Amino acid sequence: MLEGKQNGQVFKLPKVILLATNITNVELEKAKAAGFADTVIMKPMRASMAAACLQQVLGIGKKRQAGKNMLNGSMALQGLLCGKKILVVDDNMVHQRVVAGALKKFEVAVECRESGKAALKLLQRPYCFDAYFMDIQMPEMNGFEATHPIRMMESKANKQMNGGMDEDSGRKGEWHVPILAMTADVIHATYDALNAGWMDVSKPFEEAKLYQVVAEFFKSTRSNCFT
Amino acid sequence: MERNPMRRQLAIMRQSLFDQGHVDEQFVQLEELQDDANPNFVEEVVTLYYRDSARIILNIEQALERKPFDFRKLDAYMHQFKGSSSSIGAKKVKAESTLFREYCKSGNGEGCMRSFQQLKKEYATLRKKLGAYFQLARQAGPVETASRPK
Numbered sequence: 001m002l003e004g005k006q007n008g009q010v011f012k013l014p015k016v017i018l019l020a021t022n023i024t025n026v027e028l029e030k031a032k033a034a035g036f037a038d039t040v041i042m043k044p045m046r047a048s049m050a051a052a053c054l055q056q057v058l059g060i061g062k063k064r065q066a067g068k069n070m071l072n073g074s075m076a077l078q079g080l081l082c083g084k085k086i087l088v089v090d091d092n093m094v095h096q097r098v099v100a101g102a103l104k105k106f107e108v109a110v111e112c113r114e115s116g117k118a119a120l121k122l123l124q125r126p127y128c129f130d131a132y133f134m135d136i137q138m139p140e141m142n143g144f145e146a147t148h149p150i151r152m153m154e155s156k157a158n159k160q161m162n163g164g165m166d167e168d169s170g171r172k173g174e175w176h177v178p179i180l181a182m183t184a185d186v187i188h189a190t191y192d193a194l195n196a197g198w199m200d201v202s203k204p205f206e207e208a209k210l211y212q213v214v215a216e217f218f219k220s221t222r223s224n225c226f227t
Numbered sequence: 228m229e230r231n232p233m234r235r236q237l238a239i240m241r242q243s244l245f246d247q248g249h250v251d252e253q254f255v256q257l258e259e260l261q262d263d264a265n266p267n268f269v270e271e272v273v274t275l276y277y278r279d280s281a282r283i284i285l286n287i288e289q290a291l292e293r294k295p296f297d298f299r300k301l302d303a304y305m306h307q308f309k310g311s312s313s314s315i316g317a318k319k320v321k322a323e324s325t326l327f328r329e330y331c332k333s334g335n336g337e338g339c340m341r342s343f344q345q346l347k348k349e350y351a352t353l354r355k356k357l358g359a360y361f362q363l364a365r366q367a368g369p370v371e372t373a374s375r376p377k
Contacts, residue, residue, distance in 0.1 A: 094276045094311040101260045101268055139303065 082107040085128055089119040090135040115140055120149055133180045233367040240360050249353050253316030270361050276315045283308045302331035319349045
């Protein structure tokens with residue numbers, strides 16, 4: 001959890017999840033091969049997928065138990081997500097409403113903003129968001145541009161923490177809030193993300209596995225839907 | 228199988244929305260978000276969609292009155308409209324939006340106008356069908372209570 005304290009924080013590693021429409025298997029493989037996204041998800045937002053991926057990004061930083069909590073169904077998911085604070089940035093009001101609805105179902109506290117600029121205002125003070133859902137195709141400021149100040153702020157805080165140790169594993173503190181990128185065009189988004197330095201290169205193998213776990217979860221959730 | 232005839236009619240109506248291609252699985256996603264805490268979620272989101280769409284359609288109409296066409300602007304409007312339509316699972320409307328955007332990209336003014344007329348038709352049909360569906364849903368009442376039909 002992110003707090004305003006200087007010392008003794010538990011940090012999470014960065015995770016970028018790309019949400020996209022009409023992703024083909026070819027595009028998905030490209031994105032994964034580029035080491036970019038552990039998960040590429042369809043936009044518009046599906047409730048089960050959004051929550052599942054969110055849980056994964058929030059869970060993976062603490063201990064490396066990628067698959068463990070995931071397959072216990074939505075009860076476990078709800079428990080893990082309950083009380084988390086999410087910022088949704090999307091200039092489309094209808095989609096924003098759907099995303100918020102999906103997250104609220106898992107008792108997530110949701111803030112919504114229509115633009116990158118408006119979202120950045122929330123970051124002026126140390127804000128405790130656990131993740132951002134960002135539309136990266138907004139006209140005035142695309143999501144990547146909006147995330148740049150976030151990363152700047154994080155890296156500044158990390159530099160201050162340089163030398164500080166994480167109580168869990170003794171590694172250096174790395175403050176990163178997971179950013180979930182929402183887009184209708186995954187290939188261009190992938191290239192833009194790589195150029196913007198979003199690529200998470202730490203554990204590509206684990207991330208591919210992560211996708212499979214999430215996909216499995218999604219499949220099993222869907223099969224319960226049509227009662 | 229629903230014992231309540233209204234509920235049965237509602238189920239048939241719902242199925243035809245899918246069978247006739249008016250809505251796709253995203254609509255199911257909205258339904259899944261509806262629960263006791265949010266009993267009218269689907270209708271609320273659809274209502275928001277109507278408000279949003281009305282604004283965009285007006286913008287497009289006005290833009291199509293100005294010659295020469297500003298295809299970039301038209302495409303931007305339609306991008307918004309497509310996003311909203313896709314968020315509620317409006318399948319036919321979404322498909323027509325895609326077509327319109329292709330005409331924009333190729334600078335085909337005639338195509339844009341034709342496509343827009345078709346889009347408005349599909350949109351009107353969708354509103355009519357969803358309107359009837361929600362009205363029946365309200366009359367049928369929540370599943371638990373034995374409410375008298377109006």
